[in-house]
Amino acid sequence: MKRPLGLTCVASPPLAQAGTGAGVVHGLVSLTTGTPGPPLGLELKVARVCPNDRGLPVLGDAFRALADATGARDSVIFAGRHSTGVARAGPEPVHALRSPWPDLIGAFSGVASLLGGQDEGRVAWLMLVVETAVTDVSPATIQALQGLVDLGAGVDIICTHPAADMGLLSRLAQRTGGELLQASAAEIVDRLLRRVALLRDQRVRAARLEVRSPRGVRIQRVFRVEPSPAFVGLLPSSVDAPLVLPVGPVAADAPPAWLISAMTPGRGPGRFRLFDVSLRYEQGGEQLGADAFAGQTLVAEPPKMLPVEGAVNAALARVDTAAWIEEIARAYASHDARRVAGLLDRLVRHAVTLDDRPLVSRAFDLRLSFLRTGHLEATDLNALRRHGAAAARAAG
Amino acid sequence: MRLRVCVQCGFDAAPVEAGDGTPWPVLGSHVEGRRPILLEQTLPADEGARRFLGRDDEGARYEIFAVVGTDPQGALAARRRAHEALPLASFPPDRTVNAGALRFTVTHLPEGSERVPEIIARLAELDAADPVEIIKRFGVPVVRLFAELHDRGVFLSQQDPDELVVSGDRCRFLRPPEPHPVADGPVAPGLRRVPFGFGAPELHGLCGGRIDPRADVFFAGAVLYYLLARIPPLEEAGDAMDRLPSPTVYRDDLPPGVVAVVRRATSPVPARRYPDCRALRTALDIALASEDARRQAARRRLGLKLGHELHIGVLKGQYAPQNQDDLFVAYDARNGVGLFLVSDGVSISEHGSGDIASECVRIEAHRLWQDLPREEAGDGAPRPTLPAERDARRGLLQATLDRANARIGELIHRDMPRFPGPPEGIMAATAVAALLDGNRVTLCSIGDSRIYLIRDGHITSLLPYHDLCTQLIRMRRATPRVARAAPAAAALIRCVGEFEKDGDDRLVPVPLQPEFRELTLLPGDSLVLCSDGIPDYAGFDDEHAEARICQTVETAPGAPWAAFELMVLANRGGGGDNISCIVLRFEEQEGES
Numbered sequence: 001m002k003r004p005l006g007l008t009c010v011a012s013p014p015l016a017q018a019g020t021g022a023g024v025v026h027g028l029v030s031l032t033t034g035t036p037g038p039p040l041g042l043e044l045k046v047a048r049v050c051p052n053d054r055g056l057p058v059l060g061d062a063f064r065a066l067a068d069a070t071g072a073r074d075s076v077i078f079a080g081r082h083s084t085g086v087a088r089a090g091p092e093p094v095h096a097l098r099s100p101w102p103d104l105i106g107a108f109s110g111v112a113s114l115l116g117g118q119d120e121g122r123v124a125w126l127m128l129v130v131e132t133a134v135t136d137v138s139p140a141t142i143q144a145l146q147g148l149v150d151l152g153a154g155v156d157i158i159c160t161h162p163a164a165d166m167g168l169l170s171r172l173a174q175r176t177g178g179e180l181l182q183a184s185a186a187e188i189v190d191r192l193l194r195r196v197a198l199l200r201d202q203r204v205r206a207a208r209l210e211v212r213s214p215r216g217v218r219i220q221r222v223f224r225v226e227p228s229p230a231f232v233g234l235l236p237s238s239v240d241a242p243l244v245l246p247v248g249p250v251a252a253d254a255p256p257a258w259l260i261s262a263m264t265p266g267r268g269p270g271r272f273r274l275f276d277v278s279l280r281y282e283q284g285g286e287q288l289g290a291d292a293f294a295g296q297t298l299v300a301e302p303p304k305m306l307p308v309e310g311a312v313n314a315a316l317a318r319v320d321t322a323a324w325i326e327e328i329a330r331a332y333a334s335h336d337a338r339r340v341a342g343l344l345d346r347l348v349r350h351a352v353t354l355d356d357r358p359l360v361s362r363a364f365d366l367r368l369s370f371l372r373t374g375h376l377e378a379t380d381l382n383a384l385r386r387h388g389a390a391a392a393r394a395a396g
Numbered sequence: 397m398r399l400r401v402c403v404q405c406g407f408d409a410a411p412v413e414a415g416d417g418t419p420w421p422v423l424g425s426h427v428e429g430r431r432p433i434l435l436e437q438t439l440p441a442d443e444g445a446r447r448f449l450g451r452d453d454e455g456a457r458y459e460i461f462a463v464v465g466t467d468p469q470g471a472l473a474a475r476r477r478a479h480e481a482l483p484l485a486s487f488p489p490d491r492t493v494n495a496g497a498l499r500f501t502v503t504h505l506p507e508g509s510e511r512v513p514e515i516i517a518r519l520a521e522l523d524a525a526d527p528v529e530i531i532k533r534f535g536v537p538v539v540r541l542f543a544e545l546h547d548r549g550v551f552l553s554q555q556d557p558d559e560l561v562v563s564g565d566r567c568r569f570l571r572p573p574e575p576h577p578v579a580d581g582p583v584a585p586g587l588r589r590v591p592f593g594f595g596a597p598e599l600h601g602l603c604g605g606r607i608d609p610r611a612d613v614f615f616a617g618a619v620l621y622y623l624l625a626r627i628p629p630l631e632e633a634g635d636a637m638d639r640l641p642s643p644t645v646y647r648d649d650l651p652p653g654v655v656a657v658v659r660r661a662t663s664p665v666p667a668r669r670y671p672d673c674r675a676l677r678t679a680l681d682i683a684l685a686s687e688d689a690r691r692q693a694a695r696r697r698l699g700l701k702l703g704h705e706l707h708i709g710v711l712k713g714q715y716a717p718q719n720q721d722d723l724f725v726a727y728d729a730r731n732g733v734g735l736f737l738v739s740d741g742v743s744i745s746e747h748g749s750g751d752i753a754s755e756c757v758r759i760e761a762h763r764l765w766q767d768l769p770r771e772e773a774g775d776g777a778p779r780p781t782l783p784a785e786r787d788a789r790r791g792l793l794q795a796t797l798d799r800a801n802a803r804i805g806e807l808i809h810r811d812m813p814r815f816p817g818p819p820e821g822i823m824a825a826t827a828v829a830a831l832l833d834g835n836r837v838t839l840c841s842i843g844d845s846r847i848y849l850i851r852d853g854h855i856t857s858l859l860p861y862h863d864l865c866t867q868l869i870r871m872r873r874a875t876p877r878v879a880r881a882a883p884a885a886a887a888l889i890r891c892v893g894e895f896e897k898d899g900d901d902r903l904v905p906v907p908l909q910p911e912f913r914e915l916t917l918l919p920g921d922s923l924v925l926c927s928d929g930i931p932d933y934a935g936f937d938d939e940h941a942e943a944r945i946c947q948t949v950e951t952a953p954g955a956p957w958a959a960f961e962l963m964v965l966a967n968r969g970g971g972g973d974n975i976s977c978i979v980l981r982f983e984e985q986e987g988e989s
């Protein structure tokens with residue numbers, strides 16, 4: 001049967017010597033696009049929100065242009081997901097919220113209550129524009145965000161404030177399968193339109209991707225590799241619970257992929273499963289799915305030739321750029337100047353191995369400026385993040 | 397069918413029987429034919445085939461390729477086609493032998509054939525062998541083979557040193573390689589087997605993971621590296637973050653030009669390597685020719701242009717007002733005798749300070765220059781002369797450093813006649829010195845200052861550094877990866893300022909142990925003596941810094957200009973340390989050719 005989505009999973013290293021104690025393995029989980037099938041017929045919907053919301057984005061000229069282009073009149077845009085049998089015409093206001101949303105918690109909670117009141121599966125995507133310098137979120141915000149995830153809604157965050165913590169916003173968006181779109185006012189309309197077009201072009205619904213590991217294999221961290229590298233940081237809620245990866249919209253030219261790092265226990269020779277991955281989704285009212293697994297062989301003697309999974313290692317090198325930058329941000333937040341200087345130096349050398357000269361120059365200049373002044377701006381870090389993401393895309 | 401995990405090939409399960417129940421041959425058995433061949437060694441093989449190395453009763457060596465008789469997958473035919481496509485890259489099959497359900501293809505290896513790992517293992521025992529001869533005999537054929545492949549517009553995405561055989565002046569693969577046309581572009585990362593110690597980072601999926609002819613350059617460079625260093629292959633070769641330590645860490649007196657070529661070929665960053673093995677072959681030929689010229693050069697005078705700079709460093713100067721570097725330059729152009737010295741005071745010391753320590757070294761260098769024997773010349777002014785014997789010249793430098801050490805001790809003793817506690821935290825300095833006599837130079841180093849030789853677009857650090865990391869590697873106490881991660885890996889373990897204490901708590905200078913090296917200079921050579929303030933800040937990493945130093949010196953219109961540019965380069969890169977350098981550019985003496 002023709003299927004719109006496939007699944008692959010490979011692990012690195014595929015072969016190691018037994019009896020050397022605990023080890024680190026990396027798994028690359030990738031979706032592959034097959035026969036697409038008809039689009040789901042997504043429509044753009046608009047939710048009216050209270051006009052004096054301080055925490056919600058203020059519409060700028062560029063965003064108003066987008067609103068004109070899409071018919072949206074307010075700052076929260078929904079891509080409504082309808083079953084093909086229920087046709088609805090044109091964008092229209094579907095809800096009005098009167099309670100103020102003073103911050104992201106309010107925004108996420110309010111939208112969750114908004115979505116919860118609708119028909120199941122009708123609204124699936126939220127685009128939230130942040131124009132304030134968000135630098136911290138509380139556990140309550142995460143909880144509110146989780147409410148959106150539970151409702152099956154993804155969140156794209158569009159950030160236009162140069163000093164907002166883009167790393168944090170990116171992680172928030174990643175948790176729902178969404179993306180952080182970093183764009184200047186001049187670029188934002190184009191980025192949003194492209195994103196909306198991608199959302200409208202989806203062919204599957206209710207996609208759920210689960211990763212299970214056998215007992216003893218402990219997942220440590222999760223990165224998204226495609227369409228752009230970012231730290232996700234989702235972990236299973238318990239030892240036996242699967243890791244649920246937020247799928248998000250699937251673009252044909254860059255289907256999503258994730259990198260999972262895990263610790264393995266010290267074991268004797270043999271073949272061992274590391275990751276079992278299952279994908280379930282719906283198309284045309286039919287439940288479809290795909291399964292894959294990756295394993296590792298442990299041998300008693302040191303192997304003469306080292307089998308390597310180049311694709312996994314290449315993905316690891318790409319996400320390392322994002323990891324280094326976030327580590328620099330953490331070190332700076334904890335006022336550890338020595339560590340910031342050391343990490344900037346390492347980032348330079350890492351960028352050198354990727355042969356990305358713009359990122360090398362940017363990081364090198366930042367290091368130089370930090371050594372001379374001891375000062376680092378949030379905008380510098382965001383510029384580095386943008387360069388890092390661009391570099392990783394180029395490397396891929 | 398019983399399965400077992402194959403250690404040779406990695407992760408494939410190796411059946412002990414062929415598909416139809418025919419047992420595969422085992423080691424110790426014979427392949428019958430005109431002469432029975434004893435199977436001695438297993439080689440990696442594809443699924444459905446077996447490979448061995450064997451020997452007949454006259455000692456001739458063979459490669460044996462076995463498939464089941466029906467050969468359903470056409471392995472034999474595919475192998476022949478691969479050989480015919482690139483006949484120069486592999487040995488022609490000799491004959492076919494049928495034995496029951498098995499078909500053997502026997503390939504005779506020429507007399508004296510040696511596989512690359514066997515050569516490397518054997519070289520470790522040959523302490524006295526000339527490194528240039530070793531490179532010419534074993535390294536050049538390997539480079540030439542890959543250069544021929546690249547000449548034909550193909551490269552390999554999977555190399556295996558076990559498959560390489562050197563025989564006479566030729567090198568070939570035991571198994572016909574699977575080439576990729578260069579025109580098809582790089583090969584994407586995927587599952588492949590990478591040999592320990594020889595695999596470029598991109599074979600591991602690093603550095604973008606795109607495999608092109610530069611992966612072959614790394615492989616050939618790694619072969620040259622092990623031939624020079626005479627060590628077993630390093631597991632961390634191919635690590636994207638760190639390049640291999642210089643072969644000079646493992647062995648003294650290696651040809652500097654060849655070392656520079658090898659270091660560039662084994663760069664972890666593909667863009668910094670030679671674009672293909674043709675360029676590598678050209679560079680290696682030039683380096684070997686230069687080495688031959690050095691060996692054949694008679695003693696004579698060369699023209700010398702020199703420049704020097706001393707700068708506090710723009711960043712270092714913000715928090716430390718004293719420049720702790722010092723230098724000494726003296727040269728008599730009439731007979732080409734000179735003494736050049738750079739000294740870098742150690743910043744952190746409880747007793748005294750680095751600037752005083754480096755000044756002690758400079759004062760003693762001045763004293764050495766003044767005390768050199770003089771001979772009368774026609775112009776009436778006496779000229780300094782140097783002893784002809786190597787050991788005597790080294791003795792002069794050794795005595796200078798020892799006197800500087802003693803001077804530091806005297807300064808400390810003046811303040812503290814009885815030194816409390818262990819003799820630590822005393823001011824100290826590094827030193828690099830060059831004692832020039834015509835086209836012959838005696839080099840000396842203690843600490844982590846640098847002496848670079850620059851020639852033909854290549855740069856080599858001539859003497860190893862006395863930091864903990866280098867010494868751990870040098871003494872084989874740790875692999876490079878472990879040594880780099882050692883606590884205080886950059887700490888100096890030798891410098892001017894080493895003492896013991898006698899029974900009266902007086903400081904007693906310890907005889908210093910600097911590194912020495914003799915070098916014959918050629919017109920076109922440039923020597924750079926500098927403190928670590930230049931290589932540490934001149935580039936993104938040490939490899940980039942060396943490349944920029946090389947480029948700066950080679951493109952500057954004169955030696956003074958080059959020294960100034962080096963100082964500017966380090967300051968532009970941060971200037972986080974004191975900067976001192978001496979640039980010596982050697983030219984043909986006017987009137988000579």
